[in-house]
Amino acid sequence: MPEEILQNIKESVITGNVSQTKEFVDKAVKSNIDIKKIMDEGLIAGMGVVGIKFKSNEFYVPEVLIAARAMHSGMEILEPLIAKAGIKPIAKVAIGTVKGDLHDIGKNLVIMMWKGAGFEVEDLGIDVSPDQFVEAVKKGIKVLGLCALLTTTMMAMKDVIDALQKEGLKDRVKVIIGGAPITQSYADEIGADGYAPNAANAVDKVKELLNI
Ligand code: B1M
Numbered sequence: 001m002p003e004e005i006l007q008n009i010k011e012s013v014i015t016g017n018v019s020q021t022k023e024f025v026d027k028a029v030k031s032n033i034d035i036k037k038i039m040d041e042g043l044i045a046g047m048g049v050v051g052i053k054f055k056s057n058e059f060y061v062p063e064v065l066i067a068a069r070a071m072h073s074g075m076e077i078l079e080p081l082i083a084k085a086g087i088k089p090i091a092k093v094a095i096g097t098v099k100g101d102l103h104d105i106g107k108n109l110v111i112m113m114w115k116g117a118g119f120e121v122e123d124l125g126i127d128v129s130p131d132q133f134v135e136a137v138k139k140g141i142k143v144l145g146l147c148a149l150l151t152t153t154m155m156a157m158k159d160v161i162d163a164l165q166k167e168g169l170k171d172r173v174k175v176i177i178g179g180a181p182i183t184q185s186y187a188d189e190i191g192a193d194g195y196a197p198n199a200a201n202a203v204d205k206v207k208e209l210l211n212i
Contacts, residue, residue: 013046016066047116068112089120095145096124
């Protein structure tokens with residue numbers, strides 16, 4: 001019963017149950033369910049529900065982190081099979097916390113939600129210089145995520161956009177910014193393509209900017 005197994009995977013992600021997620025994903029693979037279906041209708045569908053619950057304040061950060069851990073445990077089983085099957089991610093994106101800023105909890109949450117939505121995400125880490133962001137864009141990513149948690153470091157987001165402009169790369173990539181002190185008006189002011197107030201909205205924003 002493939003539908004039942006996929007539903008079980010989805011539920012186990014929503015409840016953040018690692019052992020059940022592994023068990024059901026394993027069962028799905030052994031039942032020859034298409035890998036993409038296991039991802040789309042099981043793991044990604046589960047994280048989609050988590051995103052909706054997070055947006056409506058039914059879930060908070062801990063529940064999202066626990067669900068993401070379950071999703072990752074399922075992805076670990078699928079990753080070697082995905083490589084073999086040649087399944088492509090929706091798009092490649094990269095994200096980092098800007099220069100001078102060491103906060104990474106929000107960034108990691110965005111990464112989990114993006115991965116949960118089927119994107120391939122390069123984590124550039126914390127204290128990332130404009131040059132490092134520029135290098136990531138040169139590698140061909142479609143979306144660049146910038147995080148800042150300090151009013152003193154949010155200014156560094158503009159440095160990244162300026163550096164992209166200087167290198168002639170600004171039109172090749174969509175820049176999304178976020179973090180506690182960030183607002184839509186700040187995004188408009190520095191010429192970012194988008195702003196998201198939380199990790200779940202960051203998924204919507206990327207899809208909107210890429211017309212997915
Ligand atoms: Co820091 N810190 N901290 N801190 N810290 C804040 C941010 C602060 C508000 C605390 C306060 O004073 N009330 C304050 C900033 C004040 C300001 O600038 N206005 C502050 C300060 C001052 C500092 C230090 C300067 C303290 C010191 O040393 N004197 C120092 C700076 C270090 C540095 O970065 N250079 C510092 C250090 C630290 C710790 C290392 C101790 C630790 C970080 C640990 C870590 O990240 N691994 C820490 C923490 C934990 C916090 C608080 C308590 C929590 C931040 C957090 O993780 N929140 C924070 C106070 C607070 O926010 N209540 C504080 C949870 C996280 C899920 O939320 O990151 O906002 P957030 O992410 C949200 C959204 O913003 C959004 O999605 C997430 C939710 O879905 N989002 C995006 C985030 N990134 C996004 C990107 C997107 C889209 C959405 O697209 C790309």
